[in-house]
Structures are given as structure tokens and as C-alpha cells.
Amino acid sequence: METFDIIIIGTGGGTKIARPAADLGCKVALIEKEDMGGTCLNRGCIPSKMLIHPADQIHHIRHAGQINIDADPHPRMQFKSLIERVTETVGDISDGLAPPYEEHPNIELIRGTAAFSGDHSVTVNGRELSADRIFIAVGTRPHIPDIPGLEGTPFMTSREALRNTDLPKRMIVLGAGYIGCELGHVYSSAGTDVHFIVRSELIRREDREIKDEFHRVFSQNNTLHEGFTAENVEYDGAIFKVMIRDKSGAEKILEAEALLVATGIVPNTDFLGLENTGIQTDDAGFIAVDGQLQTRVPGVYAMGDCNGNYFFRHTVNWEGEFLMRVLFEQPSDETIDYGAVPHAVFTYPQVAGVGKTEDELIAGQTEYVRGFCRYENTAMGMARQAGHGFVKLLIGKSDRKILGAHIIGDEASNMLHMVIALMYKNGTLDDLLNMIYIHPALPEAVRDAARDARDQLKNS
Template sequence: MEQFDVIIIGSGGGTKIARPAADLGFKVALIEKEAMGGTCLNRGCIPSKMLIHPADQIHHFRHAKNIDIDAGPAPKIRFKELIGRITGTVDDISEGLAPPYEAHPGTELIRGTATFSGNHSVTVNGRELSAERIFIAVGTRPQIPDIPGLAGTPFLTNREALRNTELPKRMIVIGAGYIGCELGHAYSTAGTDVHFIVRSELIRREDREIRAEFRKVFSQNNTLHEGFVAEKVSHDGTVFSVQIRGKDGVEETLEAEALLVATGIVPNTDRLGLENTDIARDAHGFISVDGQLQTAVPGVYAMGDCNGNYFFRHTVNFEGEFLMRVLFEAPSAETINYGAVPHAVFTYPQVAGVGKTEDELMEEGADYVRGFCRYEHTAMGMARQSDHGFVKILIGRADKKILGAHIIGDEASNMIHLLIALMYKEGTLDDLLNMIYIHPALPEAVRDAARDARKQLRMR
């Protein structure tokens, strides 16, 4: 049995622990079975945004006539070259992550699959390692639905879609969450005829007004088959055929050269040998943790997607910094407080949110007011000739605190940070109203939504 102070399984969010702990003098083993950097770097946030950003530019070119620009010949994405650049960049970064760990005297980077052999021991490459503290950061993988005929076909998940060098003429997307919408947007803007099979709603966890606005705009560039489910898949070597059935029993067959499956995620916890431990999981396979992210086994922690709390790189970064502080730097019994966790969907239109949705507040019976401002009613929105987009803020009536904020439209992922900061500082509507906003910058839409909320408060 080889003894370490710290074992980390997974080099995505797990890197927030590995080198910082080693720098403090702890002997650390970092175990990784795939490319360094985890989902975000290799098959998630970074490559997808490198794909989506050019798609956004193409979209703006195509609509340049709205602001009296003659864009000339139709712009085109050099898809093969773009994917090559994305893949090369991501692989270079991933490969560059290993040498610092290999050179650090306090860390050992082990390439292989870790399996628990006991509560505080794991086996990898025939070696058995033990540590007082073990951090599980194994992430998730795409959930593959049990659709007859799907298995064995060359369908795509986000992993393959981000490395696919051939732009298909047609694509079918099964799933209507943020992964499917982001990748579908990128492919459709690049020139693919994209059809979405939407069982319930697009991005259904968003605020109700966001969902409605998103559908209105998104459906202009993508074909939606709403209320349908995929019942059977076949592939003749070139073309996919997907049989779909609507809520009313109507059946259709869609055909396309590519099929993207984006129906959710499952945690990579079923491959860890957790049956050899006392670590508990919920019904979906996510590892159960307490307020310090500790599992049912003292000294063993789960962070990132695999604990099921949140599924963002920014939250696992936050968790890693928290764990370093309360376990290593200044040990304490402090429990994690995520505060208002923000998110963004990088589609066209872009979506961002933080805090409660109006649906949640209504369900809770909360006493609140809704402040609202459309982009087109601001000076910058007028300059951009915006035909969609809005800011929506939800304010508690009694204390004027910001309960939630939701933005759809240009730069939503940037605009939301004004509201994230105020919510973090427990700011109020008065704080929003008392600020000086640059004129005529787009955040004036936030100010005007705040003014609308003040009006609603006065009307009572």
C-alpha cells in the first residue's frame, strides 16, 4: 500500500486542490484516465464557445442590413479549419497541463482508471494507494437514451460534435437543453439544416418569459418538432432516419446525415467501485455530500458535477477554493454557501440568469414585484436595432432585495454580472437605482428594469 496525504481522482475541477495542496507540503497523487483538464477544457465550455463565437459573428453579418450595412457576399464558416483550430488549441492546452505536475516534487500524476478498494484506498494500474483525504472529481458523461435502433449507430454527443470536421447538410437534435441548443445553434448558423425533437420545452428550467422569448427567436433559425419524442432510430450507412411521435399520436420520420443526442448527463460514479466503500449515492448516481462536501466516509469528498449540486465549471472552482480554505489553509467547520449561482446559455439569443425564477417565486407564494425592460426601449438597443431581448429583475416587496434576475439578448452573459455582484452583497433595488450608469451603454436596460420595479412597488 502506497501512502499519500491526498488523492484526487479527476484533473478537471480536481486541479483546484492538487497543486495548492502540494504547495503546502502535502504529498499528492492526481489520477486521470483521459486528457488533462476534464470536461470543460476538452469537450465542454471552452471548445463549444470557440465554435459558437464564430457562429455568432456569422449571424451578425447576416443581419447587418438591419443597421444599414451592406455585408457583401454571404459569409461562410470554414468549418473544417475551425474545428481543426479548436481541437489543436484544446489539445495543446491539455498537454501543457501535465508537465507542471510531473515536475512538482509534491505531486505524482498517474494516468489510469482509479477504483476504490476500500473507504480510503484506490487501485490504479495495479498499484494500491491510500490517503487520509480523497477528493472525487470524476464529472459526468452524456446520458444515452434507450431508443430502439440508436445503439451501434454513429450518433454524436457533445464529445464528437466538437471534433467533427465535416459539416453535415442536415442534423437532427434529440434534446432541448442548453447543450443541444448551443451546439445546434452553432451547426445551423454554419449552414446545417437543424431539426430539434422537443419533448416539452426548449431550455425548460429557465424563467417562463425567458423560455417564451427564446422560442420565438430560436425557431426563426431552427426547425422545432415540439411535443414529439423519438421512438426509433436507423442508419443506412449514410443517413439517419428517426421516427417521432407527437402527443396526439401523429407520427413522422425525419432524415439527416447527422444525429446529435443531448438528452442529459449521468455521473461517472458507477465506474469507481463505490460498492467497496460506505460512500452513498442518490437514486440518480450522484454522490451524497454534507455541507463541507464530505461523503458518508469521513475524509472523502466529492466535488463538481458528480455530487449533483451544480453542473458548472465556475461552481466546481468555487468548491475547490472552499475545500482548500476549510481543510488545509484555515481548518474550520464552515459549510459551503454558494449564494446565488449564475448561469448562461451561449446560443442565439444568449440567455443568462441568477437567483430565483418567477415560476419558483410564484410556487413559493413569495411577495415580489417584477421589473422589466426590453432592449429595444433603450438607447443602445435602438442603436443595435434590437428586435428581441429584455432584462427582468425580481424584487422582494418587503425588503427590496434582488431575488432573481434574468436576461435574454446580446451580451446577456456579461450583463448579468452587475446583478450577480449586487446579489452577492445582498444589494437592494435602491442600490440599482442609486448607481450612475454609462449612457448609452446596454446595462441601462438593467436600470430601466429597476425603475419599472420601483413603479410596481409604488402602485400598491
């Protein structure tokens, strides 16, 4: 049995603990079974956004005529070279992560698959390691639905779609969440005829008005088969045939050269040997944690996607900083406070949100007003000839607190940050009103939504 102060399983969010703890003198075992950097760097946020940015540019070129620019209406993405560039860039970054850990005197980087042999011991590569503190940061992987005929076919998940160099003529996307909409946007912009199988709604967890606007714009550029589920998959060596059925029993067959499965995620906890420990999971396999992210085994913590709290890189970064503070730097019994967790969907149109949706406020019987401003009603929106997009603010009636903000349109993820900052400071509607906004800039839509909320409060 080899003894360490800390064992960390996973080099995505787990790196928020490894070097800071090692710098404090802890002896750390850092275990990774795949590429350094985890899902975000290798199979998620970074490569997808490197593909989405060119896709956005192509979209703007195709619609340049609305701002009186004569542009080629059929710009072509250099798909193969783009994928190769992104893959090479991500690979170089991942490869560059290892040396600082390998050279650190208090860190041993171990390549292999870890499994628990006891509450505080793991095996990896035939070695048995133990530590008083163990951090599980193993992330998630794509969920593969149980559809007859799917297994054994060369379907893609997000992992393969991000590195595929062959642009298909047609593609079927099974799923209508963030991942499917983002990658579908990339392939559609590159020239693929993309068909979405939408069982319920596009980006269904968003605010209702956001979903309606997104559906209106997204459906103009993509073919949606709404209310359908995939019942069977066939592949003849070149073409996928997917039989879909709606609630009434109506059936149709979709054909395409490529099939992207984007039906959610599952935690990478099934290989961890958790049955050898007192660690508990829910029915979906996500690890149960308390307010300090500690599992049912004292001294063992789960962070990031695998604990099921949130599924963003920015939240696991927050968790890592929290754990470093309360366990090592300023030990305390403080519990984690995520505050208002923001998110964004980087497709077209872009979506960003923070705080409560209107449906949630109604369900909670919270008294509020809705401040609203469309992009086209601002100077910069007019300059861009914005045919879609708006800012929606949800303000508490009694205390004027900002309860939620939802934006759809160009630069939504950037625009949202001014509201995020105020929400973390318990800001109010008055904080949004009592500041000078650059004219003309898109954030004037936030100001005008705030003014709309102010006027409603006056009249309520």
C-alpha cells in the first residue's frame, strides 16, 4: 500500500486541487485514464467553440445582404482543415498540461484507470494507493439510448463529431438539447442538411419565451421533426435509416450519411468500484454529496459533473476553489454557495441565462415583474438589422431584486455578465438603472429592459 496525502481521480476539474494542494506541501497522486484536461478541453467546451465561431461567421456572411453587403451567399467552410486545426490545437494544449505535474516534487501523475478497493484506497495499474482525502472528478460521457439497431453502427456522439473530418451530405441529430443544437449548427453551417428528431422541445430547460424565440429562428435554418421518437436504426454500410414515430402512431423514415446521438449524459462512476466503499449514488449513478461536496465516506469528495449538481466547467472550477479554501487554506465548516449559476448555449441564435425562469417564479408563487426589450429596438440592434433577439429581466416586486435574466441573440453570453455580477452582489433593479451605458452598444437592451421593469413597478 502506497500512501499519499491526497488522491485525485480525473484531470479536468481535479486540477483545481492538485497543484494548489501540492504547493502547500501535500503529497498528491493525480490519476488520469485518458487525455489531460478532461471533457472540457478534449471533448467539450474548447473544441466545440473553436468550431462554432467559424459557423457563426458563415451565418453572418450568408445574411450580409440585410446590411447592404454584396457577399457570396454560399461561403464554404474548409471543414477538414478546420477539424484538423482544432484537433491539433487541443491535442497540443492537452500534451502541454502533463509536464508541470510530472515535474512537481509533490505530485505523481499516474496514467491509468482507478477503482476503489476500500473507502480510502484505490487500485491503478496493479498498484494500491491510499489517502486520507480522495477527490473524485471523473466527469460524464454521452448517454447511448437503447434503440433497436443502433448498437454496432458507426453513429457519432459529441466525441466523434468534434473530430470527424468527413463532412456528410445529410445528418440526423437525435436529441435537441445544448450539445445537439450546438453541433448541429456547426454541421449545418458547413453545408450538411441537418434533421433534428425532437421528442419534446428544443433546449427545453430554458425560459418559455426564450424557447419560443429560439424555435422560431432555429427552425429557419434546420429541419425539425417534432414530437417524434426514434424507434429503429438501420445502417447498410453507407446510409443510416432511422424510423421515427409520433404520439399518434404516425411513422416516417429519415435517411442520412451520418447520425449524431446527443441524448444526454451519464456519469463515469460505474467503473470506480464504488461497491467496495460506503459511497452512495442516485439511480442515475451520480454521487451523493453534502454541502461540502463530501460523499457518504468522510474524507472522500466528488466534484464536477459526476456529483450531478451542475454540468459546467465554470461550476467545477468554483467547486475546486471552494474545496481548496475550506479544506486546506482556511479550514471551516462552510457549505458551498453557488449563487446564481449562469449558462449559455453557443448555437445560433445564442442563448444565455441566470437565475429563475418565469415558469419557476410562477410555480413558486413569487410576485415579480418582467422587463423586456427586443434587440431591434436599440440603436445597435438597428445597426445590425437584428431580426431576432431580446433581453428579459425578472424583478421581485417587493424588494426589486434581480431574480433572473434571460437573453437570446448576438453576444448573449457576454451581455449576461453585467447581470451576473449584480446578482452575486444581491443587486437590485436600481443598480441596473443607476449606471451609464455606452451608446450605442448592445447592453442598452439590458438598460431598456430594466426601464421597462421600472415602469411596470410604478404602475403595479
